[in-house]
Amino acid sequence: MTTTFSRGEVINTPQLVINAGVIGFGFIGEVHVRAIRASGGVVTAIAAKTLDEARGAAQKMGIAKALTIDEMLSDEDIDVIHICTPNVFHAELAEQVIRSGKHVICEKPLATTVPQAQHLNDLALANDVIATVPFVYRYHPSVREARSRVSHLKEPLNLMHGFYLQDWLSRETTVNWRLDSTIGGPSRAFGDIGVHWCDLLEFVTGHRITHLNAQLMKVFQNRGEKVEIDTEDGATMIFRTDKGAQGSLVLSQVSAGRKNKLWFSFESPSESFVFDQESPESLWIGGLASNQIVMRGVNEESTGAKSYSILPAGHPQGYQDCFNSFVSDTYRSIGGAEIEGLPNFKDGLRAAKLTEAVLTSAKTGNWIQIK
Known part of the structure; x- marks a missing residue:
């Protein structure tokens, strides 16, 4: 032992x-x-x-x-x-x-x-x-806290919106393999970062996106030495869920100053929940009488959040800590443990279906149903 x-x-x-x-x-x-x-x-x-x-x-x-x-x-x-x-x-x-x-x-x-x-x-x-x-990003304790609190809401969520913004491709001279659809795939901005936001929405709320309408944005037609680009720099999307909520998402990899701005707001008539990945140590909760900020690592944390708060409050956890927890959970699962919330190939399949729907909608201009 x-x-x-x-x-x-x-x-x-x-x-x-x-x-x-x-x-x-x-x-x-x-x-x-x-x-x-x-x-x-x-x-x-x-x-x-x-x-x-x-x-x-x-x-x-x-x-x-x-x-x-x-x-x-x-x-x-x-x-x-x-x-x-x-x-x-x-x-x-x-x-x-x-x-x-x-x-x-x-x-x-x-x-x-x-x-x-x-x-x-x-x-x-x-x-x-x-x-x-x-x-x-499922492994931020504040995300787990949001998930726990949403599960106890007395009124259903009816509005979900947010954005995921980056700036690492904000220069026309920047060239990367992700820009080439033969290497990175047919979708760049949505396939790379949009699926993260959608995964958080469905993981935190329990809703599933069933219908969407999307547009793609290309800021730079060529990069480097006149390399023609065939993938999107950003996208906008509106959607409906299986539980009657509506929402919107804005994506960009060419927004100056936005390093990794994954932000969501999930709202009901009684409470709203806001998470910002660039300030991940807290969860903003809006109420009718007052608003509050719930810090990571406090005694009042839910069980799901506390499981991933590996440092005392005030000692920031970040992206690498999330990755460490994900790999640890995968290895515990290999060892026979049952892990709640472990993202698997089924979630990878879900992301592929959402990406296909976004590309189809952008091409046709139509609402697309995701079966």
Whole structure:
């Protein structure tokens, strides 16, 4: 028996050590490596576009083995593989990982088409592997607090609106693989950040978007050396839910000064709930008589929020902490635990369906029903 730390509590239990492989090593690959280690896992090996790139990444991060993808798939020491490559490779790699009998964490989008995403979800279920997608904003304790409070509302939510704004593509000279639809997929702004906002809406409120009407925005027709761009810089969307609510969403990757402004407001006649990912340590709650700000880490936190408040109030938690909690939950699930709210391939399939509906609506100008 060993002493381990789980959600701030000291417990005595055997420690299941998960051996992980990582495919791909850009910004998000490093985030995964840190999360694996924070979760008590071991980064056994890394694979990249070339073996030389894998060796360089292994040396940089202190990883024991640099492998080809085929070598990683056949390595019996590896329990789970994290897919951190450009989007177009996700589906093929995820299928190979599942068929090798290993568990898988696949960066979003799970796939660039709905049939691919459906196939992967079915395949994961048929092979009884843990297969998750990092919709990590679920792991902000303030988001969990909002979810708990919404579940106890006496009056239903009727209005849901918000935005997700970034500025990292605000210069015409900025070029990135995500701009190329043959690598990043047919949708950029919605497929990359819009699905995060929609996932939060459905996770927090329990509503499902059933109808939507969307428009795409392209600010720069060309980038770099006259590279023609065929994906959107932003989007606007109005929608209806299965529980009778209405809402709107604004997306942009070209809004100066907005670094990662994911913001939502979910409203009812009695209470409203506002979360801001750039100030994630609090939840704003609006009432008829008074408004309040509920801080993360206070004694009054709901059980769901408290489970992910790993630091005392006033010691800020952020994006990497969310990612660490997500990977930890995935690994606990591999160990046999039942994890409430763990985003899996079904959620990746849901994101693919929403993305397809947005693109179809923008092309036709019509409202699209999501079955």
